Amino acid sequence: MEKNLGRIKKYPKIRYDYQSFDYDHLYFAGTLIHSIDFRKSSGGFIHGFRYITRALHRIFEYCYHQQKWPSISLSWFSLTNYLIKRINEADGIYQMFGQLVDVILIDRINRQCRYLEEYPVRLLPRLEEITGYTSDNLLILNMQYGMNYSGAGRDVFAFDRISASVDTADRSNFLHPVLYYYDSPLQEKDFDNVKSGFLPLTSSVRIHHIIENVLTLWMHPDEHILPLRIFLENILNINLEQRTVISYARKRMLQKKLTIPVQFYAAI
Ligand SMILES: Cc1cc2nc3c(=O)[nH]c(=O)nc-3n(C[C@H](O)[C@H](O)[C@H](O)COP(=O)(O)OP(=O)(O)OC[C@H]3O[C@@H](n4cnc5c(N)ncnc54)[C@H](O)[C@@H]3O)c2cc1C
Structure with a gap:
């Protein structure tokens, strides 16, 4: 079985659907899936890989039993509230930040959306094949740290480590919710040169950062909810x-x- 090289050589080489790199239908679960998110997210630990295990089960359900990815259908008018609920309560996208994302498929004709939870971010180009659902209009909820928050030589206690206002929410350093809107399906090549934990900056992407909160409470009417509603109104072109x-x-x-x-x- 092919192994990784360098620092992750203790892990088997696996595909983004957790399948062996060189043997079809042989999958990995548990700490071995940290092969994909080594030192990027929590896949090396029980509190992280348990959500990947659930995602793997959902992958199997559609791949081998034609059961689509679990989802709920929402009116556009319920989307702000539902997103606020997920942002404050979701476990999988919080623990497996940057690896599992919530996917919202927007139906512009019926003003509805379909909400899929905890989907592996690197499988977004294969959304229809993995889940049974597709849409040209995608809204993705990702939990992410600031781009240069930590690393060799970084001062994580710098005086400006906490973003001060809603206007500078995009400079948030701590784990915070970020919404990406795409008006066409993502392709594999879109992920070329994208840093792990982040989503592609395609020419049409529209991004909304919800300002960091060290207590992970995103319920403030003016700081969190209203800016989110305005973002949704802009991409949906509707008064919510x-x-x-x-x-x-x-x-x-x-x-x-x-x-x-x-x-x-x-x-x-
Ligand atoms: C000191 C320490 C503290 C930790 N604390 C936490 C924590 O607080 N929270 C948390 O979420 N995670 C924690 N972890 C990580 C967590 O324990 C591991 O990620 C988790 O146990 C991995 O589970 P697993 O089933 O994937 O692998 P393992 O528990 O490693 O199970 C693999 C099994 O496969 C067997 N095996 C290996 N090779 C073969 C073979 N060739 N043939 C047959 N059997 C084989 C092994 O004997 C073993 O029984 C900690 C780890 C350590 C070491």
């Missing part, structure tokens, strides 16, 4: 303002154009 009956009535009252019957409003 949430309208309840009360907020609608309040707005109409402010405009002095209230047409809702008083009995109806009083019953709320």
Whole structure:
């Protein structure tokens, strides 16, 4: 069996779908999958590779049993809330940062999206073959550190290590959510020269960084939720303002154009 060279020679050489490099249908699980993310993410540890094991099971389900990748369908109007929930609660994309991503397939005709969790980032060019789903419009949620946060000679305690404001969220150093929007499927060549843990910067990509938070709480209405909503509004070209009956009535009252019957409003 072919081995890696250099520092990762203790690991077998494996493909991005965790299959042996030189034997088809022979797969690896456990710490051996750290062959792919050595010193980049948490695949060498139980708290990391357990999510790869789950992804591997999902790969098998479609490859050998025609069961598509688990997903849910969402209205565009629910997407902001669902993303905020995932960003604050998701485990697999947090532990296997830069390796597993959430994939949102955007359906512009029906104003719906399909949400797939914890998908291996390097398999994005094979999305349809691996999951059974495809779309020309992809939104990817990746958890990533700042590009030059750590490394030889870096001062991880530098005074400016924490990004100060929403305007400079793209300079966040600590692990933070980043959304990438693509208007065409990703190709294998798009990943050429892309640093592990990051996604390709194609000519059409649009990127949104949600500012880092050292407590990993991304729930602030102005710092986290509103900028996310504005990003989604820009890529979807729609107003995603949430309208309840009360907020609608309040707005109409402010405009002095209230047409809702008083009995109806009083019953709320
Ligand atoms: C000191 C230490 C502390 C750690 N702390 C943590 C922690 O806090 N949190 C965490 O998530 N991870 C931790 N880890 C890492 C974690 O323990 C390993 O990643 C995990 O145990 C690997 O599990 P595995 O089943 O993939 O491999 P292993 O547990 O290594 O199992 C491989 C098995 O294969 C057997 N084997 C090997 N070669 C052959 C062969 N040719 N034929 C048959 N059998 C063979 C071995 O005997 C072994 O039983 C720690 C590791 C160490 C060493």
